[in-house]
Amino acid sequence: MKIARITLRHVRMPFRHAFSTSRWTLTHKDAILVEAATDGGLTGWGECVALAYPDYCYESTAINALVLREYLVPLVLGQELADAQALWDAMSPVAGHRIAKAGLECAFWDLDAQARGQSLSTRLGGTRERVETGVSVSVHDTPEALLRSVEGYLREGYGRVKLKIKPGKDLVETALVRKNWPGLKLQVDGNAAYTLEHLDRLTGLDDLGLLLIEQPLSNEDIIDHAQLQQRMRTAVCLDESILSADDARKALSISACRIINIKPGRVGGVRESVRIHDLCRAQGVPVWMGGMFETGIGRALNVAVASLPGFTLPGDISASSKYFEEDIVEEPFSLNADSTLTVPTAPGLGIRVDARRLARYTVAEETFTASAR
Known part of the structure; x- marks a missing residue:
């Protein structure tokens, strides 16, 4: 499988109620969403779950976006990726940054399961x-x-x-x-x-x-x-x-x-x-x-x-x-x-993204294509 196009979106969604732990209070959900597409017409989605501020760990929404843009996306875009191990081998030059990698890997698993006609479960x-x-x-x-x-x-x-x-x-x-x-x-x-x-x-x-x-x-x-x-x-x-x-x-x-x-x-x-x-x-x-x-x-x-x-x-x-x-x-x-x-039973993650809602909560977006690399 080759990923021909990747779009990164920073979304910011308000919580219904503020949420407090021993360390912080959140009023919004910030995340980097990964949309990965193949030349064959499949689209997979992933989510980087780091918080807006790096207090849960050293990663944050902004750091996820930077690491994906500058390092991870160039390593995998247009490469032949037979399975998840091949994806991890491709990302191996980048140390740590598990949350950023997980967002990209989620999109890959979505594509992989769709290609097999199976739910991810x-x-x-x-x-x-x-x-x-x-x-x-x-x-x-x-x-x-x-x-x-x-x-x-x-x-x-x-x-x-x-x-x-x-x-x-x-x-x-x-x-x-x-x-x-x-x-x-x-x-x-x-x-x-x-x-x-x-x-x-x-x-x-x-x-x-x-x-x-x-x-x-x-x-x-x-x-x-x-x-x-x-x-x-x-x-x-x-x-x-x-x-x-x-x-x-x-x-x-x-x-x-x-x-x-x-x-x-x-x-x-x-x-x-x-x-x-x-x-x-x-x-x-x-x-x-x-x-x-x-x-x-x-x-x-x-x-x-x-x-x-x-x-x-x-x-x-x-x-x-x-x-x-x-x-x-x-x-x-x-x-x-x-x-x-x-548990969803449709192929891949089994969900469909609502384009209008996605646009409503997107605060930044950038797209990368294999031909442009």
Whole structure:
């Protein structure tokens, strides 16, 4: 397969509600969308999920655009790419920048599956027609406001809730949610806001019947996570600490966690996500799908990957309406009555981009062709 044309679009979409974690508050979704076309008439889509500001990691929307424009697009445009490994070989001169690479790789997988007449889920070996999902609830100013938000999401049909927490907004808030909904599937996410000096606060969560505590310590603190897991009954789940299957292997080898979160954008795309999934499944370690406020393009990719058999915990994929008044795909993802999303069955990602909505939210656009290189 040869990619003859690539268009990069910077989109900016307003959130329905501001979303706050222990580290930042977002009011808009910024992303670089990758549209890749072949001479044979196929078009594939990908999404770079980095935030507008480089505080989740060193990548950002602007950095994604620069790396794609100056380095990655010239490396792959017009090249014969037999499979995803060939794409990664072509991109190998560029170190790091997994999110930028993942956006380009997503578009390739869309093209690859379309060319085979398969949905991406089928292409990857997915086994589910629906994937279980939950909802992520931001840090709130007051416990009362938090309870109102949780109640609203439960009324919408979500069966699992994840609370964003930070020091000083953790034990009381989580205990209140547990008190109000004793049987709720509940977990928390520290977004690396804690250290081992907060051990008493963290172990205080052990009595609240949580599914897991996600990334409580710094991204680089694998050793400290291992110490924390030894002292907590609740399963520690690693997110930002895991950038590859090799990272997952090392973390599991020292018992730094019992669960791993997989975000295709964070780890470099589908290929590495599947590798982490396979490693964890072989060791009996649960994985679940994370989210980065994706548009319908990135959401379709996440749903397809989450249909693999090792994804045994509810994900953070959520319905499109969780974040956006309108999505850029013609048929946004909606929540089923059993707190699931339906896996697309049409070839490739199985979505169609709405050209008018896309134009409405595009703030910058540039196109590259093989003949111009």
